[in-house]
Amino acid sequence: MALQSVLDEIRKRPGKGEVIPVIDPVTEEQITEFTDCGEQAVDDAVARARSSFEAGAWHGMAARERAKIMWRIADLMDEHTDELAQLDSLNTGMPLAQAKMIVPSCAEFFRYYAGWCTKLNGTAHEVQMQGGVSGTFAEMHAYTLKEPYGVVGLIFPWNGPVFNACGKIAPALAAGCSSVVKPAEETPLSAVLLEKIIAEAGVPDGVVNLLLGYGHTAGAALTAHPDVEKIAFTGSTEVGKHIVQAASGNLKKVMLELGGKSPVLIYDDADLNMAIMMAAMGIFVHSGQGCVCGSRIFVQRGVYDQVVEGIATIANSLKLGGPQEEGSNIGPLISQKQLTRVMGFIDEGKRDGVEVVTGGHRLDRRGYFVHPTVLTNVDPAMRLYQQEIFGPVVTILPFDDDDEAVAMANDSTYGLAATVWTTNLARAHRLAKRLQAGTVTLNCQLVFDHDVPFGGYKQSGWGHEFGHSGVDAYLQTKSVWAQL
Numbered sequence: 001m002a003l004q005s006v007l008d009e010i011r012k013r014p015g016k017g018e019v020i021p022v023i024d025p026v027t028e029e030q031i032t033e034f035t036d037c038g039e040q041a042v043d044d045a046v047a048r049a050r051s052s053f054e055a056g057a058w059h060g061m062a063a064r065e066r067a068k069i070m071w072r073i074a075d076l077m078d079e080h081t082d083e084l085a086q087l088d089s090l091n092t093g094m095p096l097a098q099a100k101m102i103v104p105s106c107a108e109f110f111r112y113y114a115g116w117c118t119k120l121n122g123t124a125h126e127v128q129m130q131g132g133v134s135g136t137f138a139e140m141h142a143y144t145l146k147e148p149y150g151v152v153g154l155i156f157p158w159n160g161p162v163f164n165a166c167g168k169i170a171p172a173l174a175a176g177c178s179s180v181v182k183p184a185e186e187t188p189l190s191a192v193l194l195e196k197i198i199a200e201a202g203v204p205d206g207v208v209n210l211l212l213g214y215g216h217t218a219g220a221a222l223t224a225h226p227d228v229e230k231i232a233f234t235g236s237t238e239v240g241k242h243i244v245q246a247a248s249g250n251l252k253k254v255m256l257e258l259g260g261k262s263p264v265l266i267y268d269d270a271d272l273n274m275a276i277m278m279a280a281m282g283i284f285v286h287s288g289q290g291c292v293c294g295s296r297i298f299v300q301r302g303v304y305d306q307v308v309e310g311i312a313t314i315a316n317s318l319k320l321g322g323p324q325e326e327g328s329n330i331g332p333l334i335s336q337k338q339l340t341r342v343m344g345f346i347d348e349g350k351r352d353g354v355e356v357v358t359g360g361h362r363l364d365r366r367g368y369f370v371h372p373t374v375l376t377n378v379d380p381a382m383r384l385y386q387q388e389i390f391g392p393v394v395t396i397l398p399f400d401d402d403d404e405a406v407a408m409a410n411d412s413t414y415g416l417a418a419t420v421w422t423t424n425l426a427r428a429h430r431l432a433k434r435l436q437a438g439t440v441t442l443n444c445q446l447v448f449d450h451d452v453p454f455g456g457y458k459q460s461g462w463g464h465e466f467g468h469s470g471v472d473a474y475l476q477t478k479s480v481w482a483q484l
């Protein structure tokens with residue numbers, strides 16, 4: 001499916017609400033538009049998912065057959081890597097090379113979870129129960145069954161459209177759930193091609209249903225829907241709290257992957273070249289629009305100036321630009337809304353006396369580009385230090401010892417990720433235990449594997465994605481007892 005046909009098709013999709021423009025964040029021009037699906041479409045999609053589930057169209061199929069279809073999805077995604085990457089790159093402004101690196105790993109979600117289809121077994125238990133007045137023991141047998149929840153709603157943000165979609169659709173399919181999928185309104189493009197690929201691979205009608213619309217319309221209706229058993233949501237902590245409230249009507253289960261304000265600790269014995277490079281890329285990659293971006297860096301006092309200077313030098317060396325612009329390695333923010341938000345934090349910090357080591361301004365050109373920004377002299381009470389900015393903005397503060405570093409790192413309502421750079425491995429592992437984060441990376445950043453669970457501590461989430469826990473999230477456990 002060529003790029004242009006996705007742009008045309010999305011325009012023609014039926015809808016009942018507002019017309020939503022899709023904006024190229026590099027040019028600020030409209031790429032295409034679509035109509036918000038409206039509430040009736042949510043009801044219809046849930047009904048289609050329900051009837052496919054009740055008919056056993058997918059979960060009733062032999063697990064090994066489902067696995068083959070999931071492999072086919074991955075193979076088709078490989079065939080369409082260029083188009084999927086182009087769509088995400090056009091829609092988010094991320095460099096094409098970066099999108100091309102990400103898409104193959106999105107296809108791997110389907111291969112990885114295809115392997116789980118045949119291994120979703122329960123447990124067997126030998127039990128005895130005291131029976132009747134005689135006090136004799138009855139021989140019993142008990143076992144558990146792992147069963148799909150049923151109809152699940154999958155809602156995710158714009159920062160990695162194909163990645164976010166596959167990270168949810170693949171485990172839901174492996175578990176045997178039928179799903180209603182709602183991508184972010186800013187980035188609907190690649191989801192349209194993915195929908196076609198999933199159908200072409202042989203997933204029966206009604207098992208994966210795509211809805212395009214706003215969060216406050218389509219997303220809210222899906223979350224509150226009485227016939228949806230679970231919502232798997234990735235997005236901001238603020239919206240995560242709305243999801244929890246909206247889900248209470250039928251007490252649907254909720255999985256949340258939320259925001260972060262992840263600390264990076266750099267010790268004076270670290271491999272400083274590597275630490276500086278990775279800490280800089282760990283915040284500036286994708287213009288800071290990654291949930292695990294290390295937006296609070298803490299540096300041991302003896303090497304503080306060196307690290308601040310090193311990170312600022314890298315910030316200044318990055319070439320911002322659109323996917324079509326020669327040599328650009330960092331794209332824009334996603335939208336005017338996000339630009340206003342990020343600049344709001346920076347301007348407030350300037351008024352409150354932070355030192356802008358570099359950056360602190362948007363680029364003097366079209367597009368939502370913000371210069372990678374390094375801030376020091378930051379008071380921990382400041383909003384920009386406490387809240388997730390989701391832009392290329394980092395604060396760097398000094399520390400003296402482990403206790404101070406841990407106290408500063410843990411002083412956050414978030415707990416998504418944390419990083420330690422030190423050659424003292426005993427200290428690194430001690431700190432891994434003390435840091436309040438769902439993922440701790442030691443002498444590395446920006447790491448990912450489909451098999452490693454990912455989830456947030458504190459207000460960064462509920463539950464886990466990826467790995468066995470990722471598919472378990474779409475299964476419920478039934479205990480079966482039998483008297484022998």
Ligand code: NAD
Pocket residue numbers: 155156157158159182183184185213214215216218219220221223234235236237239240242243257258259260290291388390416456460461
């Ligand atoms: P967002 O919370 O505004 O939106 C995320 C999704 O929720 C979108 O599809 C949106 O349409 C939908 N939505 C909005 N309001 C809704 C409502 N009332 N009911 C149901 N759905 C609703 O987030 P965003 O600004 O698009 O994305 C950035 C956020 O996502 C950041 O906070 C980032 O940290 C987080 N994020 C987290 C992870 C993770 O794995 N923890 C990964 C990527 C992004």
